[in-house]
Amino acid sequence: MKSSKTISILSTAFAAAAWFCAVGENALAHSRSVGGSDTGLDIPEISHGEMAVISDYRGEIVGLASRATDTNELFRRVLNYAEIQYSYCLWGRMPGSVSDEESPFNECAHAYLAAAKAVLLEMREMPREAVAANEIISAVDADMVRRSLALITCRFSGEAFNTADVVKPRWSKVPFHPASMASLTGLAALFALVTFALGRFLRPKAQSSE
Known part of the structure; x- marks a missing residue:
């Protein structure tokens, strides 16, 4: 009995993960058309090696930028884009x-x-943030050299971005990427298990109230 319930939960989880990918793929057609690139700000590309290090400092960078007071609209738009893209x-x-x-x-x-x-x-270039920013830049440079990442590139390394274009995951590729599929299936399984447990917990109360 327990094994059949487990199979049922896993089947539901896999179906949920597949549905999630299908819905995401349906939205992908609109992923690069938020207002059109002519209305946004250009953002220079980042190499594969750079992003490996910048990712370690992303929280510190965004935290410092969020506390900055002497900013302008362009700065805030790029920061907002960084947060939207992250989500x-x-x-x-x-x-x-x-x-x-x-x-x-x-x-x-x-x-x-x-x-x-x-x-x-x-x-x-910001008077109040310059010292902290330069400290982060120095740390990033040191990590790049220490990890020999300066010349590491990939097919997206030459791609520039624009604040008017939201780049979404390539959902159609998820089923063919084991790590991503396993992660999404695991999340779906957890959701299915929680839903199942809540159903079992609430059902007796509903019956007793009758």
Whole structure:
């Protein structure tokens, strides 16, 4: 009996993961058309090696930028884009999203990390944030040299971005990327298990109230 329930939960989880990918793929057609690139700000590309290090400092960079007071509209738009892209990329939680160029989440990771890099470089010119920003830049440079990442590239390394274009994950590729599929299936399984447990917990109360 327990094994059949387990199979049922896993089947539901797999179906939920597949549905999630299908819905995401349906939205992908609109992923690069938020207002049109002519209305946004250009963001320079980031190399595969750079993003591997910038990802370690993303929280510190965004935290410093969020506390900045002497800012302008352009700076805030790039910062906002970095945050939006981060959420679209599932907050960097998918395995291999930064390190694996075959990951369906790698391109969107390039986008939010390129924006974070742009924000960091802009803060070098801000009187109050310059010292902290330069300390982060020095740490990033040192890590790049120590890890020999300066010349590491991938197919997205030459891609520039724009604040008017949201880059979403390549959902159609998820079923063919084992790490991503396993992660999404695991989340779906957890959701299915919680739903099942809540149903079992609430059902007796509903019956007794009758």
